[in-house]
Amino acid sequence: MSNEQGSGLARYVLGRLAQAAFVLWAAYTLSFLILWSLPGNIIANITGGQATDLTKEQISKIESTWGLDDPLWLRYLNSLGRALHGDFGISFATQQPVSRLVAQSIPPTVAIAGLGFLFALVFGVGIALAATRARWRWLSGLLLALPPLGVAIPSFWLGLLLIQFFSFAIPIFPSTGNDGFVSAVLPAITLAVPTSALIAQLLASGLQQALAQPYADTARAKGASASRVQLRHAFRNAVLPALTVSGLVVGGLLAGSVVTETVFSRNGIGRVTASAVSAQDVPVVQAVVVFASVVFVLVNLIVDLVYPLLDPRIVTVRRRRLPVTPIPEGV
Amino acid sequence: MKTPPPPARRIIRRAAPLIAVGIAVALAVTGCSPSAKSGSAASATADSSKPVSGGTLTFSLDNDPINLNPRIPGSGNDTLYVERQLVDSLVEQDPATGKIIPWLAESWTVNADATAYTFTLRKGVTFSDGTPLTAAVVKQNFDDIAQNATQATNAITQLAGYTGTSVKDDQTFTVSFSKPDGAFLNAASSVALGILAPSTLALPYPQRADGSKVVGSGPFVLERYTPNTSVVLKRRSGYAWAPKDYGNRAAAYVDKVQFTIVPEAGVRTGSLTSGQVDVIGGVLPQDIQSLKSAKLPLVIRSNPGITFGLTPFIGSGPLADQDVRRALLTAVDRKQIQRSALTPEFKVATNVLAANTPGWADQGKQLGYDPAASKKLLDKAGWKVGAGGIREKDGQKLQLTLGWISNFNPNQSIVQIIQQELKAVGVGVTLWSGTVPQLLAQEASGKLDLLYGNLSRADGDVLRTQFSSATTATTNKFDDAELDQLLTAQLGTADQSKRNKIAQQAQERILQLGYDVPIVELTTVLGTQRNVHGVVLGADSRLGLLVDAYVGKK
Numbered sequence: 001m002s003n004e005q006g007s008g009l010a011r012y013v014l015g016r017l018a019q020a021a022f023v024l025w026a027a028y029t030l031s032f033l034i035l036w037s038l039p040g041n042i043i044a045n046i047t048g049g050q051a052t053d054l055t056k057e058q059i060s061k062i063e064s065t066w067g068l069d070d071p072l073w074l075r076y077l078n079s080l081g082r083a084l085h086g087d088f089g090i091s092f093a094t095q096q097p098v099s100r101l102v103a104q105s106i107p108p109t110v111a112i113a114g115l116g117f118l119f120a121l122v123f124g125v126g127i128a129l130a131a132t133r134a135r136w137r138w139l140s141g142l143l144l145a146l147p148p149l150g151v152a153i154p155s156f157w158l159g160l161l162l163i164q165f166f167s168f169a170i171p172i173f174p175s176t177g178n179d180g181f182v183s184a185v186l187p188a189i190t191l192a193v194p195t196s197a198l199i200a201q202l203l204a205s206g207l208q209q210a211l212a213q214p215y216a217d218t219a220r221a222k223g224a225s226a227s228r229v230q231l232r233h234a235f236r237n238a239v240l241p242a243l244t245v246s247g248l249v250v251g252g253l254l255a256g257s258v259v260t261e262t263v264f265s266r267n268g269i270g271r272v273t274a275s276a277v278s279a280q281d282v283p284v285v286q287a288v289v290v291f292a293s294v295v296f297v298l299v300n301l302i303v304d305l306v307y308p309l310l311d312p313r314i315v316t317v318r319r320r321r322l323p324v325t326p327i328p329e330g331v
Numbered sequence: 332m333k334t335p336p337p338p339a340r341r342i343i344r345r346a347a348p349l350i351a352v353g354i355a356v357a358l359a360v361t362g363c364s365p366s367a368k369s370g371s372a373a374s375a376t377a378d379s380s381k382p383v384s385g386g387t388l389t390f391s392l393d394n395d396p397i398n399l400n401p402r403i404p405g406s407g408n409d410t411l412y413v414e415r416q417l418v419d420s421l422v423e424q425d426p427a428t429g430k431i432i433p434w435l436a437e438s439w440t441v442n443a444d445a446t447a448y449t450f451t452l453r454k455g456v457t458f459s460d461g462t463p464l465t466a467a468v469v470k471q472n473f474d475d476i477a478q479n480a481t482q483a484t485n486a487i488t489q490l491a492g493y494t495g496t497s498v499k500d501d502q503t504f505t506v507s508f509s510k511p512d513g514a515f516l517n518a519a520s521s522v523a524l525g526i527l528a529p530s531t532l533a534l535p536y537p538q539r540a541d542g543s544k545v546v547g548s549g550p551f552v553l554e555r556y557t558p559n560t561s562v563v564l565k566r567r568s569g570y571a572w573a574p575k576d577y578g579n580r581a582a583a584y585v586d587k588v589q590f591t592i593v594p595e596a597g598v599r600t601g602s603l604t605s606g607q608v609d610v611i612g613g614v615l616p617q618d619i620q621s622l623k624s625a626k627l628p629l630v631i632r633s634n635p636g637i638t639f640g641l642t643p644f645i646g647s648g649p650l651a652d653q654d655v656r657r658a659l660l661t662a663v664d665r666k667q668i669q670r671s672a673l674t675p676e677f678k679v680a681t682n683v684l685a686a687n688t689p690g691w692a693d694q695g696k697q698l699g700y701d702p703a704a705s706k707k708l709l710d711k712a713g714w715k716v717g718a719g720g721i722r723e724k725d726g727q728k729l730q731l732t733l734g735w736i737s738n739f740n741p742n743q744s745i746v747q748i749i750q751q752e753l754k755a756v757g758v759g760v761t762l763w764s765g766t767v768p769q770l771l772a773q774e775a776s777g778k779l780d781l782l783y784g785n786l787s788r789a790d791g792d793v794l795r796t797q798f799s800s801a802t803t804a805t806t807n808k809f810d811d812a813e814l815d816q817l818l819t820a821q822l823g824t825a826d827q828s829k830r831n832k833i834a835q836q837a838q839e840r841i842l843q844l845g846y847d848v849p850i851v852e853l854t855t856v857l858g859t860q861r862n863v864h865g866v867v868l869g870a871d872s873r874l875g876l877l878v879d880a881y882v883g884k885k
Contacts, residue, residue: 026656040768046483047404054488054803062481093406094397094558095482096540104558163598168605175602176391176593265593267559275395282766331783 009308016304020297027293028083031286032076040280042068045092064088079286088287093279098287100270106291109268112184112331113253116191120249123192124199131200133230144204150197155256159190159263176265176282187264191256195249199242206238213237243303250299254292354687370743380864382579382881387587388863391599393613395559395592399542401525402483408855410521411613413562413590417527418547421450421469423574424789425548425869429689430827432518434463434574435464435548441825445513448825449505458528459552459567460877468529469668470496473506475532476524482536489518513822514792515641517689520870525549548572550878562590564808566840573878578865584881600858603627609863609882612874614856615740622858625716630857631676632868635688636787637797638680641749641848643781644807649714649729650780656845658708661701662756663749665850672744673851680849680854683794683838687872689827690791690834697842698849699748705756714757718884722757730759735783736770739853746783775806785853789870791834792850794818798837798846814840 043059054062063069067078079089088098102284132145166186167175173186209215211234219229257270269288276284342583396410401418404410410500423434436450438750456464473496476486492508508515518524528546531539539545542562544552550573551564564584573580582745591608593599599611600618604625614622614629622629641659643650663677680687681695709729717723721730731753743764750760760781763773773779786793786878795818796802800810814837841847855872865879 038769039772040766041771042768044771045768054484055491056803058480059803060486062484065481090537094540095403095537096398097537101558160595160597164601168601168607171605171607175598175607176591180555261559262594263598265560265591265595265598267557271559271594278766280766312841 012308013305016301017204020301022298024123024290024293025222026325027287028080028290029076031289032079035282035285036072036075038280042066042092042280042282045280045282062163068277083286083290088290089283091276091281091284093275098283101284102269105267105269108146108266109254109257109261109270110264112187112191112268113140113250113257115184115188116195116253116256117249119188119192120195120199123196125203127200128197128203128207129230129235131204132211133226133233147197147201147204150193150200153193155190155194155259156263158193159186159260162186162189163263170284178266178268183264183266187260187266190260190263191253194256195252196251198249199243202245203238206241207234208233210237246303247300250295254295313316332762335345338472346829382584382656382865382879383883384584384881385586386882387589388585388606388610388866388877388880388882389589389591390598390610391593391602391608391612393592393594393599396542396556396562397558398540399545399553399556399562400524400539401527401545402479403536403540404485408873411871413564414522414525415874416551416564416588416704416877417542417545417549417553419456419572420521420525421519423576424517424520424686425574426868426875427484427576427869429687429789430869431520431636432574432576434520435572436519439516441516444823445511445825446508446539447505448507448515448519449499449503452502452504453572454502456548456572457569457701458530458546458548460530461548462528462530464526464548465501466496466498466741467501468713469504469526469530469730470498471532472524472526475527486523489521489523501777508551511823511864513825514790515790516825517788518792551588552874554587555852557767559592561592564588564590570878573876574619577867577876577878579878581878583876583878584865585877587589588877588880593675599746603858603860606860609860610866611858616677616859617740618812618858619674619676621854626861627864628859628861629676629858630866630868632855632872633678633685633687634785634787634853634855634872635685635789636793637683637740637785637847637872638685638849638852639745639783640683640850641678641781641783642797642805642807643778643845643848644779645809645846646777648780649724649727649731652712653844654708654712655714655729656791656848657843658705658712659753659755659758659848660698660705660842660845662705662758663752663848664700665698667701667752668745668851671748672741676856677854678852678853683792683841683847683849684834685852688789688793688833690792690794690821692835692838694838702752702756709757716757720754720757720880721759729757730761731780732761732778733762733781734763734770734773736764736767738767738784742783746851781848783850787853787871789822789835789872791830794834794837794841795822798841809846811840811844811846814844814846840872 043062046062047054067075082089090171091098091101094101097322104273127143130138134140163175163186166172174183177183196280216229216233219233257268258274261268261270262274272284276288364723392409392412394406394409396405396413398405399414401414405466419435420438421434422431425432435453435456437453439450452466458464459700473490473493475516476483476490480487492510492512493600494509497505525547531546534544542556548568550567552567554563554565556562564587566581566586567868570582596613596615596618600621602608603611643656644649656868664755669679670676681693684689684691714722714724714729721728733746735742737743746762750762753760765773774782786797796804797816798809800808800815817833817840819838821830824830855868857866859866862883862885864881864883867875869875
């Protein structure tokens with residue numbers, strides 16, 4: 001690697017990092033403004049939402065304890081300062097530190113999201129490869145119909161169906177809880193279905209396009225087998241657009257956890273989000289927004305940093321400000 | 332390489348056959364489950380009525396308790412289900428009679444104007460950490476609430492006007508108030524005023540939140556609380572002071588109680604019918620029939636307090652007119668609501684208070700369905716039927732905004748039926764819904780004409796919380812001096828028969844002036860396995876002590 005290329009890479013990495021920091025700050029600020037300008041009785045959130053007969057003095061004391069009598073800009077600066085130290089304040093509903101609440105609920109979500117991602121990858125790649133390899137048109141058509149169906153099935157319904165089948169009718173997996181691997185299987189499948197659909201859809205159309213390229217014909221003409229053309233030549237090119245939507249995939253898994261964790265009675269970030277939103281527990285929602293943006297930013301940052309490794313043209317071409325033209329690989 | 336997503340229509344066309352297959356499978360599965368139910372029905376045969384010791388009682392709850400400090404609201408009823416097992420109260424309210432009976436206090440006297448309550452504690456009571464219960468500890472409990480008023484929001488409202496506790500000896504103490512509090516005995520029976528050990532009181536509130544340091548004198552102790560997942564309780568072997576409305580006054584029969592948090596009602600019902608859990612809470616009206624046909628016993632009790640109904644905002648708008656408000660009373664067909672949105676287990680309202688609330692009297696006659704009477708009242712008030720069947724007066728339409736929240740699943744169907752029925756007498760209704768904080772903000776902004784809701788408490792004093800001009804529980808003010816006088820007077824004595832009489836007068840006035848349109852009684856329904864016994868609801872229609880509960884042979 002030449003010096004010129006090295007400094008290009010450094011500038012590329014620094015630029016991406018600065019962008020990530022900006023996105024995080026913007027997410028925090030926007031969500032702060034939106035959440036605090038929502039109509040809602042904050043005192044009721046703190047006192048439990050029920051009709052509580054407190055005196056005026058008690059109410060104003062609660063306001064000052066929670067800093068609600070400070071002007072909005074001061075509250076913003078204070079909370080931003082604390083957030084930079086990882087302190088997101090106290091939850092209105094649980095009256096416990098928000099950071100701990102969110103931190104505790106990350107591992108169970110990672111468990112089902114990770115397993116779900118694995119399933120999604122296997123199903124998604126499997127369907128895409130099978131659909132583009134299928135000898136019969138009807139089979140290919142049927143397989144290509146699966147992704148739109150996967151996206152269309154409400155995960156709520158799918159989850160209940162899985163519970164009905166595999167917990168109540170044939171008790172193989174538990175219907176509720178966070179206990180170990182078995183409890184993660186059904187939720188992971190529920191999460192995997194829409195995600196695998198996304199992967200299969202992108203990969204299948206990428207493969208179809210790649211297989212129609214002249215370099216695929218060249219490879220075939222040179223005597224490569226159908227699977228070699230598909231896996232070695234076409235797959236590599238088709239995988240780039242799928243990698244680009246990794247952020248979407250992770251986002252889909254996070255968003256899916258809201259419904260999935262509720263249906264399967266699991267603790268996790270989705271469940272915390274659902275209850276915090278319905279109770280307008282502002283500090284918790286704020287922390288969840290920050291967590292989600294950190295995840296998104298990290299995933300996109302990793303993808304951005306992996307790109308130049310997969311395809312060095314991304315750095316060099318950017319620097320020269322030349323239009324990106326796809327150069328077929330593997331010819 | 333751009334891959335435009337297929338147009339929606341194409342997706343649907345492609346997926347349609349598969350969706351059809353999916354639905355067929357779903358139907359087949361749900362069709363399967365009744366046979367599974369009847370299978371288990373056959374296996375569970377007659378059960379010995381003798382209590383069985385040991386084992387674990389599993390119980391699915393709707394909501395996570397959130398916070399296990401009894402002074403803090405947590406998530407409401409489900410939190411109280413758990414906390415009730417951990418902490419005892421000074422007195423108990425007998426669900427059968429509504430009367431206050433001894434618990435940690437074996438006797439008490441009240442002065443004439445209900446400003447001083449002198450209790451004598453039962454001897455030999457200890458907390459689960461071994462410390463004895465004394466009058467000084469009770470004083471510490473109440474002082475702790477008063478000192479932490481802004482945090483103890485669940486408890487402080489039950490202790491309004493508290494001036495202090497004076498301890499006479501280990502067994503005797505007097506609780507004093509700056510103004511009469513005739514409802515204090517009911518308050519003293521609540522979980523919110525449950526008595527905690529000194530070790531818990533020594534901790535700041537945040538450290539009490541997860542329950543691990545909450546020490547009470549109850550029949551169970553906390554073994555483990557995993558947020559959003561489960562709460563496991565362990566029997567306390569030395570327990571010997573359950574109140575006498577329970578058959579077993581000593582240690583509980585079951586070794587453990589495992590509450591699991593299952594937010595999806597369908598999953599709770601399925602867990603019960605498939606035999607995977609012993610008891611479920613939060614049974615919805617639509618699931619009652621399937622549990623009954625599976626011959627699973629239900630534990631049912633109406634919630635005392637103000638029934639589900641409509642409260643008008645009378646400050647301005649059409650509802651400032653008493654005749655318009657009164658017209659609403661007879662415009663709603665409550666039996667129709669019971670038939671369409673509920674089950675016969677849910678009683679129609681017969682007064683402002685539910686029938687099992689102390690201070691209730693039957694006013695069912697005033698709450699019949701008589702649309703002709705309603706129309707007559709509206710005509711009299713000058714509202715004439717205009718275009719589209721909605722009444723008008725001086726060019727203004729009789730269009731009301733009704734706020735409601737989904738804190739009870741059938742609410743949506745109920746308010747929709749109300750909307751249709753009011754339209755039939757020429758009153759247009761616009762429905763508005765949101766989260767609790769949004770609703771409260773909407774209420775405060777004066778954009779609502781009617782509010783659909785209820786308020787639970789097994790004491791007529793709940794009327795004061797809702798209808799007194801001094802309350803801060805709602806921004807809706809009636810400013811009715813005569814009603815205020817009654818609501819204050821019912822606190823002026825601890826003589827329950829006097830209090831009941833005044834509460835009845837207050838309800839008469841509320842109906843007479845149309846301050847409330849009672850609809851149906853909220854009802855708590857638990858479902859149990861056939862071999863589960865002794866699971867009861869307390870006077871407040873929340874889970875009672877599980878001392879009598881046992882899991883018999885299948």
